Amino acid sequence: MPLVCEPEKCRVCGCTPLNPCLIRFEDEDHQEPCTWLDFDHTLCTNPACIAKVPLAELLEMPILRGAI
Numbered sequence: 888m889p890l891v892c893e894p895e896k897c898r899v900c901g902c903t904p905l906n907p908c909l910i911r912f913e914d915e916d917h918q919e920p921c922t923w924l925d926f927d928h929t930l931c932t933n934p935a936c937i938a939k940v941p942l943a944e945l946l947e948m949p950i951l952r953g954a955i
């Protein structure tokens with residue numbers, strides 16, 4: 888087996904595709920499972936997770952590469 892380090896796991900909350908966290912929308916009465924924010928799948932789209940990552944680090948993430 889290839890050696891892989893924590894694939895498909897959010898760096899902040901530790902959720903995985905098999906166990907995603909739920910994002911609650913303040914103005915709506917429903918929840919939605921998170922998805923991946925970045926191309927490398929190390930951060931999910933939960934606003935609570937995004938808020939914990941410094942902006943400088945977010946700008947370095949693959950999702951924004953190529954958009955610049």
Ligand SMILES: [Zn+2]
Binds near residue numbers: 899900932933936
């Ligand atoms: Zn997360």
Ligand SMILES: [Zn+2]
Binds near residue numbers: 897900902921922931
């Ligand atoms: Zn999540």
